Amino acid sequence: MGGDRGTEEELTAQETALYDRQIRVWGVDAQKRLSKAHVLVCGVNGTTIEFCKNIVLAGVGSLSLMDDHIVTEDDLSANFLIPHDVCMHGVSSRAEACCESLKDFNPMVRVAVAIGDPSLIDEGFVDRFDIIVVSCASLKTKLFINDNCRKRSKHIAFYSVECKDSCGEIFVDLQNHSYLQKKPGGEPEQQELTYASLQVWKFDLIFL
Amino acid sequence: MASAAAPASSEEAVKAAKVLMVGAGGIGCELLKTLALSGFSDIHVIDLDTIEVSNLNRQFLFRKSHVGQSKAHVARDAILKFRPNINIESHHANVKDAQFNVDFFKQFNVVLNGLDNLDARRHVNRLCLAAEVPLVESGTTGFLGQVTVHVKGKTECYECQPKPIPKSYPVCTITSTPSKFVHCIVWAKELLFAKLFGDKNQDNDLNVHSKDGSSSKLDVFERDVDEDLDQYAQRIYDHVFGYNIEVALENEETWKNRRRPNPVYIRDTLPEAVKQNGSSWDCSNDHEEPSAMASLGLTNPQEIWTLAENSRVLLEAFKLFFEKREKEIGNLVFDKDDQLAVEFVTAAANIRAHSFGIPLHSLFEAKGVAGNIVHAVATTNAIIAGLIVIEAIKVLQDDYKNYRMTYCLEHPTKKLLLMPVEPFEPNPSCYVCSETPLLLDVNTKVTKLKEVIDKIIKSKLGMNLPLVMIGSTLVFEDGDGLEEDEAANYALNLEKVLAELPAPVINGTKLTVEDFQQELSCSINIKHREEFDEEKEPDGMVLSGWSAPVEKQINSNGENKSAASSSSARATDDTVEDPSKPGMKRKLDELLETKENCDASSSAQVVEDDDDCTMLDGNPALIKKKRLQ
Numbered sequence: 001m002g003g004d005r006g007t008e009e010e011l012t013a014q015e016t017a018l019y020d021r022q023i024r025v026w027g028v029d030a031q032k033r034l035s036k037a038h039v040l041v042c043g044v045n046g047t048t049i050e051f052c053k054n055i056v057l058a059g060v061g062s063l064s065l066m067d068d069h070i071v072t073e074d075d076l077s078a079n080f081l082i083p084h085d086v087c088m089h090g091v092s093s094r095a096e097a098c099c100e101s102l103k104d105f106n107p108m109v110r111v112a113v114a115i116g117d118p119s120l121i122d123e124g125f126v127d128r129f130d131i132i133v134v135s136c137a138s139l140k141t142k143l144f145i146n147d148n149c150r151k152r153s154k155h156i157a158f159y160s161v162e163c164k165d166s167c168g169e170i171f172v173d174l175q176n177h178s179y180l181q182k183k184p185g186g187e188p189e190q191q192e193l194t195y196a197s198l199q200v201w202k203f204d205l206i207f208l
Numbered sequence: 209m210a211s212a213a214a215p216a217s218s219e220e221a222v223k224a225a226k227v228l229m230v231g232a233g234g235i236g237c238e239l240l241k242t243l244a245l246s247g248f249s250d251i252h253v254i255d256l257d258t259i260e261v262s263n264l265n266r267q268f269l270f271r272k273s274h275v276g277q278s279k280a281h282v283a284r285d286a287i288l289k290f291r292p293n294i295n296i297e298s299h300h301a302n303v304k305d306a307q308f309n310v311d312f313f314k315q316f317n318v319v320l321n322g323l324d325n326l327d328a329r330r331h332v333n334r335l336c337l338a339a340e341v342p343l344v345e346s347g348t349t350g351f352l353g354q355v356t357v358h359v360k361g362k363t364e365c366y367e368c369q370p371k372p373i374p375k376s377y378p379v380c381t382i383t384s385t386p387s388k389f390v391h392c393i394v395w396a397k398e399l400l401f402a403k404l405f406g407d408k409n410q411d412n413d414l415n416v417h418s419k420d421g422s423s424s425k426l427d428v429f430e431r432d433v434d435e436d437l438d439q440y441a442q443r444i445y446d447h448v449f450g451y452n453i454e455v456a457l458e459n460e461e462t463w464k465n466r467r468r469p470n471p472v473y474i475r476d477t478l479p480e481a482v483k484q485n486g487s488s489w490d491c492s493n494d495h496e497e498p499s500a501m502a503s504l505g506l507t508n509p510q511e512i513w514t515l516a517e518n519s520r521v522l523l524e525a526f527k528l529f530f531e532k533r534e535k536e537i538g539n540l541v542f543d544k545d546d547q548l549a550v551e552f553v554t555a556a557a558n559i560r561a562h563s564f565g566i567p568l569h570s571l572f573e574a575k576g577v578a579g580n581i582v583h584a585v586a587t588t589n590a591i592i593a594g595l596i597v598i599e600a601i602k603v604l605q606d607d608y609k610n611y612r613m614t615y616c617l618e619h620p621t622k623k624l625l626l627m628p629v630e631p632f633e634p635n636p637s638c639y640v641c642s643e644t645p646l647l648l649d650v651n652t653k654v655t656k657l658k659e660v661i662d663k664i665i666k667s668k669l670g671m672n673l674p675l676v677m678i679g680s681t682l683v684f685e686d687g688d689g690l691e692e693d694e695a696a697n698y699a700l701n702l703e704k705v706l707a708e709l710p711a712p713v714i715n716g717t718k719l720t721v722e723d724f725q726q727e728l729s730c731s732i733n734i735k736h737r738e739e740f741d742e743e744k745e746p747d748g749m750v751l752s753g754w755s756a757p758v759e760k761q762i763n764s765n766g767e768n769k770s771a772a773s774s775s776s777a778r779a780t781d782d783t784v785e786d787p788s789k790p791g792m793k794r795k796l797d798e799l800l801e802t803k804e805n806c807d808a809s810s811s812a813q814v815v816e817d818d819d820d821c822t823m824l825d826g827n828p829a830l831i832k833k834k835r836l837q
Contacts, residue, residue: 017261017262018264020265021583021584021585022265022266024350024576025584025585026585050590053268057266057268058265058585076290078245080244080245081290084291105268
């Protein structure tokens with residue numbers, strides 16, 4: 001994973017003060033790992049901006065937004081990150097419009113616009129990230145990105161999300177994921193999960 | 209009040225709605241955002257709090273530059289930035305203030321709570337009942353949360369199911385026989401810290417007598433004239449951790465079945481400190497907040513200090529209070545955001561814990577216990593806010609068949625993270641929304657009216673400005689606008705024992721208790737009793753007739769303003785059930801039980817399909833209370 005802090009480095013006083021309440025939920029180690037993680041979000045919509053808000057507040061290492069669609073009236077109706085300035089409308093990309101607000105939520109997180117087309121991002125590009133979230137993209141694009149994530153030696157987590165009216169869907173691919181399971185009154189146990197790729201999930205698995 | 213004709217669509221209902229949001233914190237910020245995005249355009253917000261740094265990890269409408277400002281006002285301004293055309297009126301005030309009376313509540317179509325304490329929740333519940341306005345309640349703790357709907361006459365009110373009351377500990381556990389870390393924290397906070405730095409006139413259970421009566425002082429905690437600060441600190445250390453323990457050990461009976469504590473003296477824990485005299489190692493400059501950790505070069509609040517380190521921190525913190533914050537001594541109240549106070553209490557609690565063989569804790573953990581800190585993340589609040597709006601829209605459309613109480617779990621149960629449950633009908637024995645007399649066991653010859661008012665009427669019954677009548681005699685009234693002679697009369701009555709009131713209270717007497725603002729009235733039948741169990745009934749009185757609250761160990765935010773005994777405490781523990789989830793365990797167990805049984809029953813409507821949201825109505829025969837029809 002990329003990152004600026006050594007594994008032994010403690011959280012700064014500023015981080016401890018800001019993240020106090022959530023450290024009491026997931027612990028210092030998780031907070032440290034979070035602060036070293038790099039996230040890419042392809043597709044800015046109501047759902048992904050909720051995610052952006054939450055991950056930035058939580059103190060992720062960096063967040064990159066990829067969406068060069070120009071902001072329209074429609075976007076303003078579902079997006080609380082875009083201020084009502086006239087200059088945004090018709091001029092900025094959705095990624096640009098959201099960036100500043102997100103930086104504001106947590107100055108300790110690097111938030112930036114990623115220029116590019118999700119359907120064209122290559123292996124080398126995905127390698128910069130630990131987590132990629134994709135929305136408002138074609139199945140073909142999602143398959144392509146998921147495939148690239150799986151090609152790398154480091155585990156890049158892949159999420160695809162879509163919402164429509166009162167329905168929503170999340171697809172998760174953590175590849176081979178190992179974690180520690182807390183056991184009440186005992187030692188934590190190592191667990192392993194194997195996720196199917198989007199390709200397998202959509203086309204190869206047979207449902208009874 | 210809701211308009212006469214039911215709105216045609218949810219969009220119309222939302223457009224026409226006038227909504228009150230109580231609380232602009234964790235849930236409030238998310239809720240206000242969701243309301244705005246959902247098309248609500250007429251919103252009132254009430255919050256008495258100001259913004260703190262620790263809020264900023266989830267209360268995203270606020271910025272560092274806003275620290276110290278009103279949450280209600282700043283939240284409003286932030287929303288207007290992306291929705292300039294909606295009406296938001298913000299009140300930086302306590303929802304319990306007189307201005308928020310029944311008439312105020314009546315103007316709303318629905319009330320949405322985003323509160324963090326039981327007291328205010330009960331108050332709002334009563335006002336909503338009085339104003340006949342539906343209430344959507346909610347709460348979160350870490351990954352857990354819930355949303356509940358309360359509509360007068362149709363569903364349970366918020367108080368129909370008893371809520372766990374804040375845990376309090378018997379005095380002897382705190383002063384003599386602690387067995388858990390929380391007991392040590394309470395001792396350090398409410399006894400030692402209070403004795404040294406708090407109001408001198410307050411009662412305190414610490415033993416003040418010195419070893420051999422050699423000093424002429426009555427109170428060994430007082431500093432001798434010209435006593436060296438180091439010496440004073442060490443003397444106090446030895447007194448509370450050494451001498452007091454030795455005194456306790458003299459009572460054989462206490463330790464028959466308990467581990468004996470070890471007295472701890474400074475000469476053993478910090479031999480070098482005894483020889484040292486004069487100035488401390490303090491090299492922090494005057495501009496920074498004084499901190500023992502900083503002076504001693506301890507940087508990690510997650511670290512568990514050794515006995516020696518705890519001792520150094522204690523002595524250093526002690527001295528820093530006297531050296532840098534002398535003016536505050538005598539007035540200090542423990543505040544979890546006061547770094548030096550937290551350091552002092554952590555160290556003191558740890559040394560005591562060491563004596564009693566209880567595991568030590570880090571400053572981070574100790575602070576959580578001492579400060580009743582609720583752990584919190586943004587995501588749970590966001591989920592709950594979404595659910596609140598969904599229920600609010602149902603309420604606005606009078607869609608009562610679809611009202612749901614929704615519980616947000618940490619781990620999926622039966623593949624569900626969100627568990628919706630149909631609301632129950634009102635509890636016929638709820639003293640708040642139904643007329644039910646209560647019963648109070650009390651010693652009328654010994655108990656003063658003041659105690660009944662504080663411990664029962666204000667505390668347990670949650671009345672704010674109560675009025676107490678015996679027959680037609682008014683014995684007590686609270687509030688503004690009292691005549692001088694009336695107030696004097698009531699003050700006298702407070703100090704009288706029940707049997708000696710102008711209208712004597714004896715076995716069988718009925719008290720009528722009212723709170724006009726809450727429009728709540730109830731009767732309490734008195735039963736005279738002389739014997740009370742000190743451990744199980746520490747208040748010396750017992751209220752029943754209403755489903756009595758279950759005392760569980762909880763992480764509480766209950767702001768209990770009544771004069772707390774020195775042993776009362778609200779603290780976190782390893783097994784936490786929070787008050788924001790009333791009766792949660794029991795209800796969930798019921799639900800899971802019925803689900804289990806339903807799978808086998810032919811009348812079940814269970815769809816074993818992962819893609820569908822499985823919602824069980826349950827076999828009516830198995831459920832004790834009636835569901836909404």
